[in-house]
Amino acid sequence: MRIALAATCIADTMFPGAPSATVRLLERLGHEVVFPRSQACCGQMHVNTGYYDEAVPVIRNHVTTFAPVADGEWDAVVVPSGSCTGSIRHQQAMVCRRAGLDDLAATAEAVSAKTYELSELLVDVLGLTDVGAHFGHRVTYHPTCHSLRMLHVGDRPLQLLRAVDGIDLVELPEAESCCGFGGTFALKNADTSAAMLADKTANIRSTDAVVVTAGDYSCLMHIGGGLSRQRSGVGTLHLAEILASTREDPTPLPTTRTTEVAR
Amino acid sequence: MSTFLGIPGIRRRSGASDGGTPADGGSTAGEGPFGPVPHPDEPLRWGDAFPAAAKQTLANDQLRANLGHATRTIRAKRASVVGEVPDWEALRDTGSAVKEQVMADLPDLLAQLEENVTARGGVVHWARDAAEANRIVADIARAKEADEVVKVKSMATQEIGLNEYLADEGIAAIETDLAELIVQLADDMPSHILVPAIHRNRAEIREIFLQRMGDAPEDLSDVPRELAMAARAHLRRKFLSAKVAVSGANFGVADTGTLAVVESEGNGRMCLTLPETLVTVMGIEKLIPTYTDLEVFLQLLPRSSTGERMNPYTSLWTGVTPGDGPQEFHLVLLDNGRTDVLADEVGRSALHCIRCSACLNVCPVYERVGGHAYGSVYPGPIGAILTPQLTASSGGVSGADDVNASLPYASTLCGACYDVCPVKIDIPSILVDLRAREVDADRGRSGVDPWKAAMKAASWVMSDGGRFGLAGRAATLGHGLGGSDGVISKAPPPASAWTRSRDLPAPPKQTFRQWMAAHERDADHPDANYREADGYDSSHSRAETATNRSRRPGGDEGETTEGRR
Numbered sequence: 009m010r011i012a013l014a015a016t017c018i019a020d021t022m023f024p025g026a027p028s029a030t031v032r033l034l035e036r037l038g039h040e041v042v043f044p045r046s047q048a049c050c051g052q053m054h055v056n057t058g059y060y061d062e063a064v065p066v067i068r069n070h071v072t073t074f075a076p077v078a079d080g081e082w083d084a085v086v087v088p089s090g091s092c093t094g095s096i097r098h099q100q101a102m103v104c105r106r107a108g109l110d111d112l113a114a115t116a117e118a119v120s121a122k123t124y125e126l127s128e129l130l131v132d133v134l135g136l137t138d139v140g141a142h143f144g145h146r147v148t149y150h151p152t153c154h155s156l157r158m159l160h161v162g163d164r165p166l167q168l169l170r171a172v173d174g175i176d177l178v179e180l181p182e183a184e185s186c187c188g189f190g191g192t193f194a195l196k197n198a199d200t201s202a203a204m205l206a207d208k209t210a211n212i213r214s215t216d217a218v219v220v221t222a223g224d225y226s227c228l229m230h231i232g233g234g235l236s237r238q239r240s241g242v243g244t245l246h247l248a249e250i251l252a253s254t255r256e257d258p259t260p261l262p263t264t265r266t267t268e269v270a271r
Numbered sequence: 272m273s274t275f276l277g278i279p280g281i282r283r284r285s286g287a288s289d290g291g292t293p294a295d296g297g298s299t300a301g302e303g304p305f306g307p308v309p310h311p312d313e314p315l316r317w318g319d320a321f322p323a324a325a326k327q328t329l330a331n332d333q334l335r336a337n338l339g340h341a342t343r344t345i346r347a348k349r350a351s352v353v354g355e356v357p358d359w360e361a362l363r364d365t366g367s368a369v370k371e372q373v374m375a376d377l378p379d380l381l382a383q384l385e386e387n388v389t390a391r392g393g394v395v396h397w398a399r400d401a402a403e404a405n406r407i408v409a410d411i412a413r414a415k416e417a418d419e420v421v422k423v424k425s426m427a428t429q430e431i432g433l434n435e436y437l438a439d440e441g442i443a444a445i446e447t448d449l450a451e452l453i454v455q456l457a458d459d460m461p462s463h464i465l466v467p468a469i470h471r472n473r474a475e476i477r478e479i480f481l482q483r484m485g486d487a488p489e490d491l492s493d494v495p496r497e498l499a500m501a502a503r504a505h506l507r508r509k510f511l512s513a514k515v516a517v518s519g520a521n522f523g524v525a526d527t528g529t530l531a532v533v534e535s536e537g538n539g540r541m542c543l544t545l546p547e548t549l550v551t552v553m554g555i556e557k558l559i560p561t562y563t564d565l566e567v568f569l570q571l572l573p574r575s576s577t578g579e580r581m582n583p584y585t586s587l588w589t590g591v592t593p594g595d596g597p598q599e600f601h602l603v604l605l606d607n608g609r610t611d612v613l614a615d616e617v618g619r620s621a622l623h624c625i626r627c628s629a630c631l632n633v634c635p636v637y638e639r640v641g642g643h644a645y646g647s648v649y650p651g652p653i654g655a656i657l658t659p660q661l662t663a664s665s666g667g668v669s670g671a672d673d674v675n676a677s678l679p680y681a682s683t684l685c686g687a688c689y690d691v692c693p694v695k696i697d698i699p700s701i702l703v704d705l706r707a708r709e710v711d712a713d714r715g716r717s718g719v720d721p722w723k724a725a726m727k728a729a730s731w732v733m734s735d736g737g738r739f740g741l742a743g744r745a746a747t748l749g750h751g752l753g754g755s756d757g758v759i760s761k762a763p764p765p766a767s768a769w770t771r772s773r774d775l776p777a778p779p780k781q782t783f784r785q786w787m788a789a790h791e792r793d794a795d796h797p798d799a800n801y802r803e804a805d806g807y808d809s810s811h812s813r814a815e816t817a818t819n820r821s822r823r824p825g826g827d828e829g830e831t832t833e834g835r836r
Contacts, residue, residue: 015783017733021743022776024783031790043787048739054726056684058706062730069734099703106707157686186635190683192722195768197681199326202772203335203639204683233773236758265756265774 009039009134012074012082014096014123016089016225017049023225025245026088029252029259030126034086036252037139042082047073050087052095055103057192064107067100071116078118084133085123088248090155090223093125098158125155126248127164127223137167142255144174148217149247150208150231152224153186165223165247172250178215182207189230205234213240218261223247236265310460311646314432315662317460318646320677325640334470334641341469342631342638348578349629349691356574365567367695370623373558374613380525380558381604387528391590393600398552401431404605408433408517408550409440411601415548417442417515421506423532423539424448425519426464426626427552427605429648430661433517444517445509447538449502456483462642462650465576465628470641473498506538516542516597520553521625522568523602526561529589530602533572533582543586549597554605556613556622568625571693576627608661615667617704621656623694628653630688630698636681645681646674652688655681656701667705668712679705721765743782753777 011034015027031041050070054063077085087093097120104113130136149169155161169177188194188204208231212220218241222228225246232244243262253259311317318324328334353359373380385395398404412420420437422428422444434444434455446455450468454461457479461467468476477493480501486508487501518539522531530551532539543549559568565587573582591600613619631637631651642650647658659675660667669676679702688698713720732742752759758774761767769775 015787017739020739020783021746022778024779024781024786027783028786028790031787035794043784043791044736045740045784046736048736049733051733054730054733056703056706057722057726058679058703058708058710059723059726059730060707060710062726065734066730069736073736098700153683153685153687157690184687186683186685186687188635188683190685193680193683195765197322197325197636198768198771199322199329200636200640200681201683203329204635205772229776230773233758233769233775236774236776237760237772263757265758 009083010042010081011039011129012042012044012077012085014047014050014070014074014085014087014092015043016087016092018229019088019225019246022229023246026225026248029246029248030086030088032257033139033141033248033252036254037134037136039134041086044073044076050092050095051100051103052092053191055095055099060103060106063103064109067103067116068109068112070096071100071104071112071119074119074123075115077122078115083122084129085119086126086129087123088126088223088246089225090125090152090159090161091226093123093128094154094158096120096123125159125161125223127155127161127168128159130168130251131164138171139168139251140173141171141251141253142173143250143253143259145219145261146176146178146215146217147219147221147245147250148178148180148212148215149183150180150187150212150220150222150227151183152222152227155223156184161223168247168251169221172253173255175250178217180215180220181211183211185211187227187231189227191226194230201230202234205230209234209238209240212242213238217242219243219245219250221245221247221250239265310432310435310458312432313662314430314460314648315658316646316673316675318643318674320674321644321646321681322677324646325644325681328641328644329639331641333472333475335639337470337472338638338641341466342633345466345578345632349575349632352574352578352580353691356570362567362571363693363695366571366625366693367623369559369564369567370694371620372560373556374619374622376560377555377558377613380560381555383525384523384528384558385604387526388590388600388602389528391528393528393590393602396601396603398603398605398607400607401605404431404552404603404607405433405436407601407603408552409437409442411548411550412437412442412515413440415515417513417548419443419445419509419513420515420517420550421509421513421542421546422446422451423516423518423534423542424451424467425517425552426648427519427554428517429461430554431552431605431607433552445506445513447506447509447542448534449499449536449538452502452506453479456480460643461648463628463631464626464649464651464653465631470643506541510538510541510545513542513546515548515550516546517550517552518542520551520557521572522565523553523558524560524562524565525558527589529562529587531565532584532586533569534584534586535577535579535582537584540584540586543588544596547597548599548601549588550601550603552603552605554607555609556624572625572627575625575629575691575693608663611663611667612657612660615660618656618660618667618701620696621653621660621701623696624653624657625694626653627693629691629693633687633691634682635685635687636683645678647678652682652698652702653696655679656696656698656705659705668708671709671713671716676709679703679709740782740784743784746778747780747782747785749778750780751777 019026034041051063051066074085100116101113187208188201194201228244235242243264249259396407437444446452453468463469473493480487520530521533573579630653634652637651645654649657655678659669659678662675684699686699732738762770
């Protein structure tokens with residue numbers, strides 16, 4: 009398949025490991041990955057903070073960038089993020105319509121119909137659960153809210169993780185409880201966010217995992233920030249980074265604040 | 272305390288001048304320390320804006336422990352009894368569709384309800400707002416020469432501050448629901464729609480009973496059964512002496528004029544059958560079109576709210592039945608902002624709410640901060656969409672100066688509330704819509720709003736791949752900010768809101784698009800269209816990747832050509 013990658017703004021600038029792992033994984037599986045360079049962001053941050061007017065140009069840029077998928081130039085668009093996929097699927101057209109941009113809304117819907125979160129693409133579109141990955145560490149999985157409740161990915165990420173060779177996958181207690189990130193919520197309601205994070209990190213640490221993984225680097229930035237502050241020794245990796253890992257080309261464990269970093 | 276012997280319901284509103292200091296906690300000298308929230312003048316708008324109010328309640332360890340335990344228990348119960356209903360999703364769809372129909376036909380259905388209630392011997396009153404509703408109830412009680420009324424737990428009467436109004440009129444309103452009684456005796460405010468004293472544990476309840484009930488046994492322990500028996504004995508005397516009862520309604524059936532109250536304790540049944548006069552205050556949205564629609568809601572409500580297959584008591588009454596039950600029945604139909612909510616296409620589905628409180632029990636924000644942080648008798652996710660709409664001035668907007676404008680932001684948009692809502696209210700979408708309304712309403716305001724400035728700037732950067740690529744590359748210059756361990760632990764405002772409790776990773780050495788450019792060259796990637804498509808400077812890309820090529824971007828483990836040289 010010819011698959012266009014929407015890297016997401018946060019991963020492009022802050023966590024390039026997720027989209028680059030997505031590229032390596034899909035290429036290893038024999039697919040062609042295209043990265044349209046005019047992309048920037050899906051508009052979720054603006055929408056969820058209530059800035060619809062400011063979201064419109066961001067959404068237009070995204071929709072225009074990925075419009076070729078609707079004409080069959082690419083077979084699908086993959087997004088290594090549940091919340092960005094959720095915004096593309098459930099918010100972009102609504103915001104366009106509210107701004108009176110019905111044509112753009114229609115294009116947005118056509119693009120979103122061929123846009124998939126990574127685990128959706130692998131399991132539903134490519135029909136895979138075993139992607140031939142190897143990752144020999146103890147891992148726990150946090151299902152992010154939007155992947156779980158906006159996209160209903162269900163246990164697709166877990167199906168993929170269970171098939172990883174060498175992995176010691178442990179269940180996360182109260183896994184489906186929000187980590188407290190919530191985009192600008194983490195700043196506007198920092199105290200409440202921190203209280204939620206405290207419970208999430210306590211549950212993660214109770215598993216003795218060395219890595220917590222998820223399908224969204226935004227939530228992982230929050231969780232990882234808490235784990236790092238606690239010097240917990242637990243690192244974060246995106247689902248794609250574990251699935252991209254092989255015996256020949258293993259994804260290294262992330263460095264954590266308890267680890268000396270040689271420079 | 273002796274001053275409360277027998278008349279626990281009488282107290283003043285916080286605004287009333289009695290020489291006390293209601294603003295500092297609501298309790299006057301000798302009343303004890305029980306009421307953390309003074310009785311507000313506005314039951315839908317009290318205290319600080321949400322972030323500040325939440326900061327205070329988060330500091331209450333007892334509250335956090337009580338809430339954590341209580342919400343976990345009720346969540347598990349709900350999940351278990353909902354899981355055993357094979358057509359649960361179909362029931363939700365039906366409940367949602369019925370409520371949509373009610374909103375579409377509300378004027379006609381209300382007229383039909385009035386007609387049927389009147390035909391069966393009831394008296395219907397229309398109240399535009401809280402003041403009108405309170406006056407109607409007080410007038411009825413006075414006409415019956417009642418200085419005491421017994422009450423069935425009711426959110427509508429909480430919303431209008433009926434108890435406080437009646438107290439000012441010299442009429443004691445006695446809450447007969449156990450948890451509501453606890454809240455009332457403590458001169459407190461409810462913190463949950465269904466379990467108003469969820470923030471109390473049994474040791475606290477024992478203290479409240481001993482000090483405030485007036486007739487609690489001296490050797491009262493904190494065993495739940497003993498506490499319940501003490502309340503039962505106390506309330507039994509009230510049921511038998513009261514001439515007037517006041518209730519809310521879970522449902523009002525338009526085609527028969529039937530009212531319904533569902534409850535667990537039987538106190539409601541006592542109130543609804545023993546006194547000679549019954550006054551029911553019902554929000555106009557509580558209508559359902561037909562008697563058979565009860566079939567849907569009587570399945571949805573108990574499983575969603577208490578996690579029971581069927582609630583122990585379901586009372587249905589239609590007008591007046593000679594020789595049986597109250598011989599005088601008044602129905603007060605309350606608007607109090609509801610028609611304004613109805614006018615909004617997106618926000619109106621908040622009126623579908625059947626007050627089950629499932630959304631509170633699953634909300635990770637509510638679980639930590641408790642109900643009082645929301646500054647309204649409607650807390651939690653439903654409160655965050657209902658309260659600001661009910662109190663909005665015009666055009667469905669609160670305005671930046673209104674503390675209720677902070678409520679739509681009191682959510683991570685995690686969506687757990689939507690999943691459990693028995694009538695499928697899309698709470699996250701309404702929260703986002705309310706945020707947009709506030710932002711739009713504030714656009715005309717002068718002065719610098721840092722959020723607005725940041726969002727405008729971000730919009731410009733994020734609406735163009737070239738600009739965004741440059742911004743990302745500029746950010747990589749901050750890679751060194753992370754110091755030896757690659758993280759930023761202390762940042763200046765506004766990022767300090769983040770770093771107070773979490774580390775922030777330093778930007779990577781290389782953005783993804785830089786890595787991708789190198790990767791494509793490595794692979795002699797056949798697709799070259801992307802460069803022309805947006806005028807990306809490929810010569811620059813070549814120069815950059817020659818010196819900064821990495822197999823794995825961002826990390827320090829990646830092998831760089833620089834490193835090999």
